[in-house]
Amino acid sequence: MDEKKRYQEVIDLLNRYSHEYYVMDQPTVEDVVYDQLNQELLAIEERHPDWITSDSPSQRVGGEVLEGFVKVAHQTPMLSLGNAFSQEDLLNFDRQVREKVGDEREYMCELKIDGLAVSLIYENGIYKQGATRGDGTIGEDITANLRTIRSVPMKLRQPFSIEVRGEAYMPKKSFKELNEIREEEGQMLFANPRNAAAGSLRQLDTKVAAKRNLDIFLYSVADFGEMGVAKHSEGLEMLADLGLKVNKERRVCQTMEEVFAYIEEWTEKRASLDYDIDGIVLKVNDLSQQETLGNRVKTPRWSIAYKFPAEEVPTKLLDIELNVGRTGVVTPTAVLEPAFVAGTTVSRASLHNEDLIHEKDIRIGDTVVIKKAGDIIPEVIRSIPEERDGTQTEFHMPEICPTCGSELVRLEEEVALRCINPKCPAQLKEGLIHFVSRNAMNIDGLGEKVVMQLFDQQLIQDVADLYFLSKEELLKLERMGEKSVTNLLHSIEVSKENSLERLLFGLGIRHVGAKAARTLAMKFETIDRLKEAAKEELTETPDVGEIMADSVVTYFENEEVHELLNELKKAGVNMTYTGPRPSDLDEEALVFKDKTVVLTGKLEQFTRNDAKALIEQLGGNVSGSVSKKTDLVVAGSDAGSKLAKAQELGITVLSEADLLNYLPDKGGV
Ligand code: IVH
Numbered sequence: 001m002d003e004k005k006r007y008q009e010v011i012d013l014l015n016r017y018s019h020e021y022y023v024m025d026q027p028t029v030e031d032v033v034y035d036q037l038n039q040e041l042l043a044i045e046e047r048h049p050d051w052i053t054s055d056s057p058s059q060r061v062g063g064e065v066l067e068g069f070v071k072v073a074h075q076t077p078m079l080s081l082g083n084a085f086s087q088e089d090l091l092n093f094d095r096q097v098r099e100k101v102g103d104e105r106e107y108m109c110e111l112k113i114d115g116l117a118v119s120l121i122y123e124n125g126i127y128k129q130g131a132t133r134g135d136g137t138i139g140e141d142i143t144a145n146l147r148t149i150r151s152v153p154m155k156l157r158q159p160f161s162i163e164v165r166g167e168a169y170m171p172k173k174s175f176k177e178l179n180e181i182r183e184e185e186g187q188m189l190f191a192n193p194r195n196a197a198a199g200s201l202r203q204l205d206t207k208v209a210a211k212r213n214l215d216i217f218l219y220s221v222a223d224f225g226e227m228g229v230a231k232h233s234e235g236l237e238m239l240a241d242l243g244l245k246v247n248k249e250r251r252v253c254q255t256m257e258e259v260f261a262y263i264e265e266w267t268e269k270r271a272s273l274d275y276d277i278d279g280i281v282l283k284v285n286d287l288s289q290q291e292t293l294g295n296r297v298k299t300p301r302w303s304i305a306y307k308f309p310a311e312e313v314p315t316k317l318l319d320i321e322l323n324v325g326r327t328g329v330v331t332p333t334a335v336l337e338p339a340f341v342a343g344t345t346v347s348r349a350s351l352h353n354e355d356l357i358h359e360k361d362i363r364i365g366d367t368v369v370i371k372k373a374g375d376i377i378p379e380v381i382r383s384i385p386e387e388r389d390g391t392q393t394e395f396h397m398p399e400i401c402p403t404c405g406s407e408l409v410r411l412e413e414e415v416a417l418r419c420i421n422p423k424c425p426a427q428l429k430e431g432l433i434h435f436v437s438r439n440a441m442n443i444d445g446l447g448e449k450v451v452m453q454l455f456d457q458q459l460i461q462d463v464a465d466l467y468f469l470s471k472e473e474l475l476k477l478e479r480m481g482e483k484s485v486t487n488l489l490h491s492i493e494v495s496k497e498n499s500l501e502r503l504l505f506g507l508g509i510r511h512v513g514a515k516a517a518r519t520l521a522m523k524f525e526t527i528d529r530l531k532e533a534a535k536e537e538l539t540e541t542p543d544v545g546e547i548m549a550d551s552v553v554t555y556f557e558n559e560e561v562h563e564l565l566n567e568l569k570k571a572g573v574n575m576t577y578t579g580p581r582p583s584d585l586d587e588e589a590l591v592f593k594d595k596t597v598v599l600t601g602k603l604e605q606f607t608r609n610d611a612k613a614l615i616e617q618l619g620g621n622v623s624g625s626v627s628k629k630t631d632l633v634v635a636g637s638d639a640g641s642k643l644a645k646a647q648e649l650g651i652t653v654l655s656e657a658d659l660l661n662y663l664p665d666k667g668g669v
Contacts, residue, residue, distance in 0.1 A: 007044045007051060010037055014057045015155060022151040022215075023245040054147075055126055055154035062148050062206030069140035069202070076222040078117060078133045078165065080298055081281065081305040082661040085604070087260060089657040090282070093304045094256055100301075101289040108232050109262045110250045112279035112305050113217055114343075115169025115197050118146060120218075125159035127152065132201065136298055145201050148210035151245040158242060162226070166218035166245075170197040171274050174213035192343035193276050215275070217247045224287055231285050252285055263306060270308070276343070279307040297591075299661060310371040314384065315339035317368045320351065320395050322402040324426030326434050326508055328418040330401065330408060332357060334368070334380050342372045349378040353415045354397045361385060363392040401426070428462070429455050431508050435463045439514050440506030441495045445488040453477050463506070464564055466492060467571030496572050499579040500527060503568075509555045511548040515617060518579070519543050520552070527565065527575040531556045543616070591662060592620025595631040598646070601639030603656050611659060618662060626651065634659050 017034050021027045038057070045052050052058065084090045097105055117133035130146030131139040146152055149168065170178070175193040182189055190196035200212035221227060224235040233252050240246045249266070253259045263280050270277050284290050284302040293302040316337040323331045331350055338347040349370060351357050360382050362368060367387040368380050400407055401419035403426035408417040419427065432451050436443040443466075454460045459473050469492070474485040495502075501521035505514045512520070523541050524530040530552070538549035555561060569575065597620045599611055606614070611634065612622045626633060626645045633646040634654045646653055 003044065003048075004051065007041075007048070010041045010044065011056055013037055014041060015153065018057065018150055019153065019243050023153075023243065057154070059154075060148050060150065060210065062144070062208070062210035064144050064206045066144065066204045066206070068204070069142065071134075071138050072129070072131045072141045073138050074119060074131070074134075074136070074222075076163070077298075078119060078136045078139070079295060079300055080117075080133075080136065081303055082296075082299045082657070083279075084304050084306045084657050085309070086657075089655060090259065090304070090306060091256060092655055092657075093282070097284060097289075097293060097302070101284070101286075101292050105289060106285045107253050107259055108236075108250060108283045108285045109253055109259055110219060110281045110283070111247055111266060111273075111277045112281045112307075113167040113169050113219075113247070114194050114276040114278040115167040116194070116201060117165065118142070118168045118201075118216070119163055119165050119222070120146065120152065121163045122156055123161050125156040125161075127154045140202075142201050144206045145203060145209040146216075148206060148212075149214045149216050151216055153243040156242040156244070160227075160242060163222035164218045164239060164244060165220045165222065166216055168197055168201060168214055168216045169193060169275050170200065170212065170214055172276065173274060178212065191345070194343070216245055218244045219247070219281075230287055232283050232287060232290070233285055235287075267308060277308075279305050281305050296661075311342050312369050312371045312381065313339050313341045314367055314369050315346075317362065317364060317366045317380070317383075320357075320364055322398070324401060324403050324419055324424060324430070326427060326430035327510060328401075328420055328424065328427050329416045330397070330419060331416075332395065332397070334362075336368075336370065336380075339370060341370060341378065346370060346372070346378040349380050351380060354395070354417075355415050357395055363388070363394050365392040425455070432460065432463060432466075434508050435506040436466070437506075439502075441498055441502050443488075443495045444491040445484060446491065450477065450480070450488075462564055462567075464567035464571060467496070467568065467573065497574055497578075500525070500575055500577040501579060503527070503573065503575060504530075507555075510551045512552065513613070515613070516543055516548060521577040522579070525577045531565075590619030592618040592632070595620045596623050596629055597621065597632045597634060598623055598626050598630050598642060599634050599636075600626075600642035600646075601636030603634075603636040605656060605660055614659065614662065 014034070014037055017027070017029055017037075020029075021034075041056070041058055045056065045058055082093075084093060119131050119133070119139070120127065121129040121131075127147065128143075129141065130143045130152075131141055133139050146168065147154070170193040172193060175190065175196050178196060179189045190199060196212070197214055200209050200214055203209045203212075218239050219236070220232075221235060221239070224232065227235060227238055229235045229238060233250075236246050236250065251258075251262050253262060259282060266277070266280060282304050284293060290300070290302040293300070295301060317334055318337055319335040321333045321335055323333050325331060331352065332354065334349045334351050336347050336349065338345045340346075351362070360380070362380060362383045365388075366383040366385075368383050370378060370380050372378055397417055398408070401421065401424060404419065404421050404424040406419055406421040406424065409420055410417050421427075429452060432455060433448050435441055436446040436451060446466075451460075454466075454469070454477070457477075459469065460466055469489070471485055471489065474480055474488060475482070480488075499521065501514075501518040504512065504521055504527070505517035519541055520530060520538075524533060533552070535549045535553050538544050538552055539546060544552075565575075592615050597615050599608060599615075599622060603611055615622050615634075620632075623630065626642045626649070628649060630646065630649070630651050632652050632654055633643065634656065635643045635646075636656050643653065
């Protein structure tokens with residue numbers, strides 16, 4: 001036979017066997033058959049290197065070393081999903097759907113794979129490009145790394161030109177093996193399969209990604225309409241027919257009872273799956289109904305993700321440590337026997353204050369139950385008193401600062417105890433860490449550990465000292481080589497150009513958060529004008545109340561502050577507002593613009609303050625009571641008279657889940 005023809009035949013056979021093995025999980029030939037064919041392929045390619053095309057199975061093993069990832073724009077934005085946490089949230093979602101499309105609706109229920117959203121572009125059936133989701137509009141080109149995933153076909157069964165979307169993930173088994181090897185080799189362990197998958201796809205050396213045994217499930221197409229199907233379920237079948245890997249556990253449900261049954265089934269069975277799932281995704285099945293429902297800025301109205309409830313895990317409370325924060329507040333922190341919760345190992349959790357510790361009846365040595373609030377922040381929920389053996393001890397806050405020894409005070413109406421010594425080293429350190437942090441001066445490469453070292457070695461005492469650090473001094477620090485020092489000095493230099501609000505926030509003036517810092521910077525434009533501002537002028541500024549105004553005035557009265565600002569000026573730090581003006585802000589992001597919002601009931605995922613801050617960030621004003629002027633009410637559980645009044649007045653009521661969906665990291669804004 002003509003060798004070129006045989007070459008194509010070998011490729012086709014290998015692709016077929018790969019599909020049977022990796023996509024269908026139903027191999028039809030022994031491994032040796034595959035291996036022999038693969039050897040034949042390599043031999044032909046060695047004789048005819050010019051025949052090799054990017055869709056040859058030999059190209060999956062990697063080899064390319066990239067210099068960096070190129071950004072790619074998504075032609076159709078990659079949306080994310082709104083969240084539901086209860087049956088009630090789902091019923092609400094269903095109600096909203098039915099209001100728009102009528103009662104004749106069905107839902108496709110799918111597993112929510114806990115990996116990374118990716119997009120794959122095929123042109124005339126040939127794999128051309130793979131990208132990460134990024135911010136939904138712009139992602140990164142990971143074509144080469146996605147090619148190493150065996151279940152990603154290099155060629156579709158039909159010469160379609162389509163952009164398919166799905167979730168790349170690391171199977172639990174591969175994750176376990178990878179971490180075992182890393183442990184043996186003394187490398188840092190990955191916290192969970194999702195992080196491992198993300199780390200693997202961001203490898204510049206494609207050979208490394210190829211060894212990571214990643215996998216993929218495809219769950220949508222940028223534009224299903226183009227495929228001539230009427231339903232999402234038909235679209236998925238079509239993807240499977242094209243040779244793409246589609247999750248089998250999907251189910252079309254006609255009623256919410258069926259949806260709940262599906263959820264219950266998978267809540268129980270999730271542990272037995274070979275991959276992590278973090279919830280269930282509901283999608284209106286009919287594509288024309290999807291179109292009628294449309295999309296919000298970043299999330300569709302025709303789909304929602306039900307998130308499994310936070311996992312609760314018992315562990316031992318070994319000790320309670322004290323931390324002195326930037327503002328002098330002393331916080332008790334639980335030191336826990338490391339426990340695996342919702343994908344990561346937890347060994348510390350804030351206990352907030354002494355009152356809460358007693359309220360929850362938590363004693364040192366107790367067995368306690370922990371969870372991750374919003375699946376992110378570790379929290380001690382309660383103790384299990386029945387497990388006490390008499391060795392447990394009650395905790396009491398000390399009377400003096402654990403760092404500097406000055407007497408702690410309880411300010412009026414505060415539960416927290418504070419160290420009010422402005423020279424307390426713990427506070428100074430925290431102040432420095434805050435100054436360099438992301439929302440403040442955002443100095444890359446200056447993490448907590450480096451700041452601590454700089455402070456402990458007395459290379460910096462205040463934030464201005466950062467701008468006078470020399471290369472020689474930095475080189476003396478642990479684990480700081482020539483390259484990291486050069487990068488760090490560069491980041492410090494770049495931070496000098498920051499717009500004023502970053503500096504203002506970074507200085508850590510009490511009560512001045514990131515948002516107020518921005519408002520003040522925008523209004524006063526330079527730090528000198530702000531310094532001169534009278535209290536009345538300050539309170540005229542939106543969002544600035546009496547307390548904040550007093551705090552700003554007092555701050556700028558301080559001689560030491562003047563000296564600090566002079567030093568910063570000498571260093572060349574910008575003290576003028578150079579950020580966007582209101583008209584430049586993304587109006588679309590301000591979903592609560594000029595709306596008066598009332599919060600009521602118990603919120604599970606937010607503190608009241610956080611919910612308020614979020615609404616304000618999105619342009620709204622939060623008010624305490626419901627009246628005709630109220631535009632929206634956010635109701636948590638057990639909402640009482642305010643909710644009733646809102647309903648009476650016909651005011652739109654949002655659930656906590658609706659609010660959560662506006663969180664920037666949930667894809668809301
Ligand atoms: S559909 C417009 N289906 O969950 C719809 N997403 O929280 C876009 N995910 O960004 C997503 N499994 O990374 C969809 N079966 C599934 C999914 C799924 C996991 C991820 C995806 C998305 C995130 C939203």
